[in-house]
Amino acid sequence: MLNLSVANAIDRKSQGSLQSKLREKISEAIAKGDYEQGQTLPSTRIMAEQLKISRNTVTLVYEELAAEGVLISEHRRGFYVAPDAIARLPQSRPVEQVSPSVDWDSKLVINPAAMEHITHPQDWRSKKYTFMYGQHDRWIFPISSWRKCSRDSLSLHDMYDWTVDYVDEDDPVLLDAFRRRVLPRRGFTAHTQEVLVTVGAQHALFLAIQCLIRPGMVVGIEDPSYPDVRNLMIFHGAVLKPLPVDEDGLIIGDALVGCDILYVTPSHQSPTTVTLSHSRRRELLQMAKDHDFIIIEDDYDTESRFGRFPSSALKSIDTDGRVVYVTSLSKLLSPGLRVGFLVGPLPFIRQARALRRMSIRHPAANNQRTVALFLKGGYYESLLKRFHEEYELRWHTLQQALRQYIPLAEVASSEGGSSVWLRFPEEINTRELSQRAYQRDVYIQPGESYFLQSANKLTSRPTHYMRIGFSSIKVEDIADGIAIVGDVVDEMLAESAPQHNHAIG
Incomplete structure (x- = not known):
């Protein structure tokens, strides 16, 4: 029995x-x-x-x-x-082990797996103090509202809409809700034919890069920057030009001359979280016009401006049609939902739509309808309010803990975001710091991977930066976790002091 x-x-x-x-x-x-x-x-x-x-x-x-x-x-x-x-009952049979007769390495014509990616330990979720960027707090997610929208999407009326094959079109209800509920917060609007729904921002960036970049083109990219988009550009044969960033965002100057494409994260620069100033935005658009280059705007983490209406998108002041706009609801809703949007001039979107059709046709229509009902029902605005309140508390708690326990770390100025960017003294290798902290139940991410490796690899990348995420850690755990990191930093400094003194002697 x-x-x-x-x-x-x-x-x-x-x-x-x-x-x-x-x-x-x-x-x-x-x-x-x-x-x-x-x-x-x-x-x-x-x-x-x-x-x-x-x-x-x-x-x-x-x-x-x-x-x-x-x-x-x-x-x-x-x-x-x-x-x-x-x-x-479903029957399962053991898989027979066979010796492959195909030399797959010689057959494959691409090798994206060899590119540098940010990876995480498999058991990072087991750590008590997880300062992981890009993960959401499941307790903030509006489960009851989402369930209601999911159930409503299964009504006969809605199912008659989304069970058909849209081919290369998107749910008109979602497009309308996005135009009315999301874009106005970014300071602009667009025609439905100028908007393409994607499977997250990463998919939108992939389509934009495939449409705009050919081998040998010079692409300006912030340094440090988002590693995955950097890999996408290298994969498509781009020649990357690293562009420095300061407390006011991307530095506008002669370095932009000669670029065919520019990738920028103006709302919250990734990963430093600084905001591109209004004066620099206008300078950037003027340079794009004068030197005839296209701008890919990744509106990353835009809604995380605590207590303030989000800054308008660069696209909102683009009067020349040079900005291709990428955004996502994944950071706010859930990374696993993968809901993104690509906005641009009609000729560009027409080609991106055709390209998307050749791969996935369109994102799942039932998911599109659920998101549409979530936006139309006003749940998005309610979630934003809760999101701002919770993240602002965590942001201030983290800032205070850093001042108390790691006062020597320089914190990049920001007006929000879901992470902070730290600069340590050069003798602190943050990869080693991360490994030591991990042994004490703390997970933090070193910042080296965000910097572009020089083409000849003769110049080493900075190893004393770190990204601290706070989107998935409980507010009551922040101070204790940072205190542990501070102890490790003190130990590393004490260990390096004798060597430093010996070198001076």
Whole structure:
């Protein structure tokens, strides 16, 4: 008899719903013979009481298995195992190990896996103090509102809309909601044919780069910058020109002359979080006009300006049609939802749309409709308010902890964001700092990977910068985590002091 005790049957911490877990356990028990052919299962009431779950959940599982012929339901007898139940269960066969006869390395014509990417330890989630950038706090996510929008998208009226194949078009309800609810906050609007829905900002950047960059073109890119977009440009044969950044954002000067394309993150520079000043924005657009280059604006982390309306996008003052605009709702909603938008002149969007069609046709229509209902229902604005309140508290808590425990670290000036950028004394190697902190239950990210490696690799990249994310850590854990990092910094400085004194002597 199967032991369906609470302790042994269902692992409530593992992924998946209780319904799917119970179904898996019953199927597994039948396959192993713990439930024999013709044997009656416990009643839905008894099973629910034993597992401390809803009786409806048990009923749904029994009925699903009965519909598939694994169980049989009879009045008064209840549910029992069908004679051919095992044959009706999904069968798995061991995979035979074969020696490949193909030299795949010689067949592949690309090698993006060899490029430098930011990687994280597999067990980083196990750390108590996780200063991980790019992850959201699940407790902020509006689950009830999202569920309502998901249910509403399954109404017959909405399903008749999104179950058709849009081919290369997008959900008109989402396009309208994006134009009315999101773009005005960025200071501009656009025609629906000038907007393309993408699977996150990364997808939008991929389409833009494929449309605009050919091998040998000179692309100006902030340094430090977003590693993945840098890889995309290198992959497409671009010649990268690193451009310095200061407390007012990208430095506008003669270095921009000769660029064919410029990639910029004006709202919150990635990764320093500084904001491009208004005067520099106008200078940048004038230089783009004078020297005939196109600007890709990645409106990264734009809504994270605490207590203030977000600064207008660079696109909002573009009167010459030179800015291709990329944005995403993933940072605010959830990184896993992958909802992005590409906005640009009609000729550009027409080609990006055709390119998207050749790969994915269009993002999933049911997801588009759910996001549309979320925007139209006003849940986006409500989430923004909660988001600002929570992140502003964490930002101030982090700033105070840094001043108290790591006073020698220079913090880049910012007006928000979901991370901070630190500059340590040069004798502090942040990769080593990260490794030591990791042994003390703290996960932090070194900043070396954000800097562009020189083409001849003769010039080493800075190793004394660090990015501290605060989007997924509890506010009450911030100070304790930073205190641990401060202890490690003090230890490293103490260890380097004798060597420094010896070198002077």
